[in-house]
Amino acid sequence: MLAGEASSRQWLYSFQSTWRMALKLLEFLQVISLDGFSWMSDLAYDLHRRAFRKDGQSESAIWASVARAPPTFKLAGLSGAWAAGGKMRGPALRHDIPANRVVDAAVRGRQDSKPFRMVEVGVFQGNLSRHVWRRAARRPGTFELHLVDHWGAADQPMGARSQAVGTGSDMAGQSNHTSMRSVWRYFGRNGARRVEVPHWLAPSKACAILAAQRFDADVAFHRSSSVGPSRCFQDGSLDLVYIDADHKWWSVLQDLSAWWPKVRPGGLMMGHDFHFNTLMEREELDVGSINDVPIAVAAFFRAPSEVLLHSGFVWSVQKPEASGINASEVALQRQELCDLLRRRLKPHFSFEICDLRM
Secondary structure: OHHHHHHHHHHHHHHHHHHHHHHHHHHHHHHHHOHHHHHHHHHHHHHHHHHHOOOOOOHHHHHHHHHOOOOEEEEEEOOHHHOHHHOOOOOOOOOOOOHHHHHHHHHHHHOOOOOEEEEEEOOOOOHHHHHHHHHHOOOOOOEEEEEEEOOOOOOOOOOOOOOOOOOOOOOOOOOOHHHHHHHHHHHHHOOOOEEEOOOOOOHHHHHHHHHHHOOOOOEEEEEOOOOHHHHHOOOOOEEEEEEOOOOOHHHHHHHHHHHHHHEEEEEEEEEOOOOOOEEOOOOOOOOOEEOOHHHHHHHHOOOOOEEEEEHHHEEEEEOOOOOOOOHHHHHHHHHHHHHHHHHHHOOOOOOHHHHOOO
């Protein structure tokens, strides 16, 4: 009888979890189809209008072309993106499944390059990176993990104490040098060879030191902004980039623009919090504001890109194998984004993407 009750309770909880996930996805579709469509399309137009421009077209016709080319969204469960034969597999969508399980499935399913190179942008206490390290990094030299977070003060050495908040969310003040030290100690206790990239030096010097490591460490700590360390990686050199930094639309677009070119053809970009909710991390608003990740992702990627939605509110995009790296187009899109940010938000913020030199 007790076993039956436990089984029934487990089924009910699973049903409730799946239902909540489905409601969040329906909310996303509703926002996109109603209030969010024009906003998303305006952002996409600013980013992609040159790529869609044809001789003789009016600006309204170009806007319409961009607006009609959103990415395809598909539900993928836990690990459906990596099923053989194109078939979906894995459990139903569940809101309570930790994101680290989803990313772990991605790493283990695509760990076909040696070493597997992964960047996590937005680390905090390292819950995801710790999990992935335990599960995927079996031997030294087979897994190269880069952790990017300001941990309270961007471009400062690990021991520097500071009350200053760097770029992105400070997790109610808990993302600081103490949490960074905790992550550092964890990887040391678990056999990782660690290195701290000195971003407090000139960017070129920090990148040169990182390149010189190539690679005597398994885990590299980048105490910096979410955008800055991208300059240290060659285009097409990373197997997986996971975006989970600040969730304001202008921050997410900068992260996508900086890191997407770094993903190799066939590689993956993933991220967290693909849902709408109220975030209390915006100091300029008394009641917080919505999480902009869905809008930013939908605006940045255009067809034929395919966005897969996973359990735990994780999203992923696989770069096509035939996708070449066109440096001029990448730089142009970054310039368009810079112009967009300055036009819409000036003079309230400064934008690192505008000063990024690769």
